[in-house]
Structures are given as structure tokens and as C-alpha cells.
Amino acid sequence: MDAALKELAKLEKLTSSKGKSQTIDDSLESLLQSLHEIKEQVQAGDVHEETFQQLSQTIENKKKEVDDRQKEIHASVTRLGKTLDKKFPSSLPAYNNLFASPDSHASLERTIALHFLRTGQFEIAECFLEESEIVIPPTLKAQFVDLYQILKALKNQEIQPALAWTKQNRQFLQSRSSPLEFYLHRSQYIRLLLASHPPDPRPALIYAREMLRPFYPEHETEFKRLISCVAYLPLRRLQQSPYADLTSTALHFDLEPLFAKEYCASLGMSRQVPLRVVGDIGGGGALARIEKGRKVMRERKSEWSQTDELPIEIPLPPENRYHSIFACPVSKEQSSESNPPMMLYCGHVITKDSLQKMGKTGNHTSSKVKCPYCPTESVLSSVVRVYF
Known part of the structure; x- marks a missing residue:
């Protein structure tokens, strides 16, 4: 927020009378005062041709001052808007009511009640349980x-x-x-x-x-x-x-x-509060990134997949990186106890079955296997099992 506050301070300075240069209001007040002075001279009959020439020059000067200040304010507002756009994610699209059914609505309320209990907000939890009629x-x-x-x-x-x-x-x-x-x-x-x-x-x-x-x-x-x-x-x-x-x-x-x-x-619960994880990841920018990617690909008519997938990487903090399931990039199969993930010397990971198939040449088994993603060859005896 530092950049946004800095731009806001500049905009306030441009529109405030405390600044060193004149504001639009100051220029207009000065022009109005000049017009009143000319009016008094006209009413008194003390008018010369130079008076109107000076008035015309004053009007042109004040108009230039107002135009210049408006350009500065417009530029400052534009910079402030861009800074806010970078800081805050774009607005999310409207979705249908995801919790319309009684069961889903009850599940949502139960999740909220458990969130209050898990975070130690017991008075709020009691009040919520009374109003929602959820039984814990x-x-x-x-x-x-x-x-x-x-x-x-x-x-x-x-x-x-x-x-x-x-x-x-x-x-x-x-x-x-x-x-x-x-x-x-x-x-x-x-x-x-x-x-x-x-x-x-x-x-x-x-x-x-x-x-x-x-x-x-x-x-x-x-x-x-x-x-x-x-x-x-x-x-x-x-x-x-x-x-x-x-x-x-x-x-x-x-x-x-x-x-x-x-x-x-x-208690059979995760170490992290589910509602907080959802808010931090989804509300912290993931949903906005996904929607922006979907919009761009829709406009370019370059749908990446027919299964509603998007090639978007969501940056996550280390505590939100989970690896409970590993799918082999070669065979597309999920790993299991009998088919665990194995790390090659180059750092790439594939399942054991894929590793054994890649190590076979005809009816013989080779002592080395070539990584499908890089030219590195790994000795089979040096391949390490990965535990997720």
C-alpha cells in the first residue's frame, strides 16, 4: 500500500491549497476578482483600451493554468488507479448461489462455526451457533x-x-x-x-x-x-x-x-484452519488470476483444454504446498505403495513402473535410464524413492 498512499498524497497536494503552486480554485478565484475589478472600473467610467487587453491576457493565463493543473490531476488520478489495480485483484464474476441446497448451506455454517472454535473465538461461536441452529x-x-x-x-x-x-x-x-x-x-x-x-x-x-x-x-x-x-x-x-x-x-x-x-x-483435523486457507489462497488472488486467464483465453479463442483447465501458476507460500498425491508425468497414473514416485539424478520424478519400462531395451534391462525431460542419464542404483 505504500505506492498507493504515495500517489494519493501527491493527488491531495495538487488539489489542496496548502501546496506551493496554485490550485484550480485559486486560479478561478483570481480570475473572478479581476472581473469584479473591471466591472467596478466600467461602472465608474474609468475604462481604457489597455484595460480590456489586460483582461483578455489575464483570462488566457488563467485558462492555461487551469488546463495545466487539470492535466496534472488527471495524470495523478490515472497513476493512482493503476497502483490500486496492481495492489488489489480485479473483481470476481458473479456466480450462481453455490449454497442453495439445505445440506450445502448447513455444511457452510458448520465450517464457519468450527472456524470460530478453532481460532479461540468462543463467544462469537456460541452466538453463531444459537442463530444458525447448527449443532456441534x-x-x-x-x-x-x-x-x-x-x-x-x-x-x-x-x-x-x-x-x-x-x-x-x-x-x-x-x-x-x-x-x-x-x-x-x-x-x-x-x-x-x-x-x-x-x-x-x-x-x-x-x-x-x-x-x-x-x-x-x-x-x-x-x-x-x-x-x-x-x-x-x-x-x-x-x-x-x-x-x-x-x-x-x-x-x-x-x-x-x-x-x-x-x-x-x-481430532482428525488438519493443522491449518480450512476457512483461513481458502480465504488466503482464493481471496488472496487465486480466483482473480484464474478468471483473468479464462477471460484472456476466451477473447483470443485459444482454449487450452476441453476439461476446463487453465495453464496458470498460482504462487503459494510454503505452508500451503501439498503433495499428498503424485501423478506420473509419463504414464499419467497416480503413485501407490507398489508404484511409488522415484527421483532421477537430474531431479525429475516419475513412478517406479515408468522407470522400469524406460530401463528395458528389448528383452534386456539396462543399468541406465535416460530422463524424458532432459538428456541426463541416471544409474538405476542411484535413483531415490520420494516420500510425499
């Missing part, structure tokens, strides 16, 4: 309230509520190989380590022996670093040591999004 199970409401109480405690550097939840859901976390419980204990260990002045590592080491030691098999390297960093106390020396990353505040504040992610996963 009380247990689900209680779970979201519990989530935000735990997140509030984590923000205040209280990890006990979060640890109580991880103990109840330890089997679920282990099935996901989640480091949440270990990171919670690590945060508490660092706080104990840096809490005393002068440094006294004994409370922290006792805590590590009781709480962190069970995680040694899965986090051996990190466990050793946590114990070894004691040799570099106090804090000032630790910040200049190879263990300086353990003094970062991110080590504590990153627990909130990680806990929210695991909590929502335990």
Missing part, C-alpha cells in the same frame, strides 16, 4: 477450550498442562513419531539450567535423568548436546559456544504451533 457436539467444544487453555499456559511458560495431554496421548504421538513430549521436557530442562545465578546445573541434571532419559534411544544426539552444554555455563559463555542455539527463545515459543498441530491431528 459439546465434547468437541470442550476439546477446543482445552486446547486454548493449554496454549495459553505454554505462552506463560507453563508446560505441565501440555505434558499431561501428551501422557494421555503418548501412543498416538509415538505412532506419528512426534517429538512434542521430548521438546516440552527439553524446554523445561533449559529453563532449569539457566534459572540459577550463579549457575547450579544439579536441578536440571536431576530433571534430565528422570524425564529426558526415556527419550534417549530416539533423540540420542540431542540428549548428548543437552547434557554437554552444562560445561559452557554461565549464560554469556553458553551463547558463544557451539550450543548457542539452546539459548534461543524459539526453542520455547515454537512449542505452541507444534502442540496445536498435534492436538488437531488427534
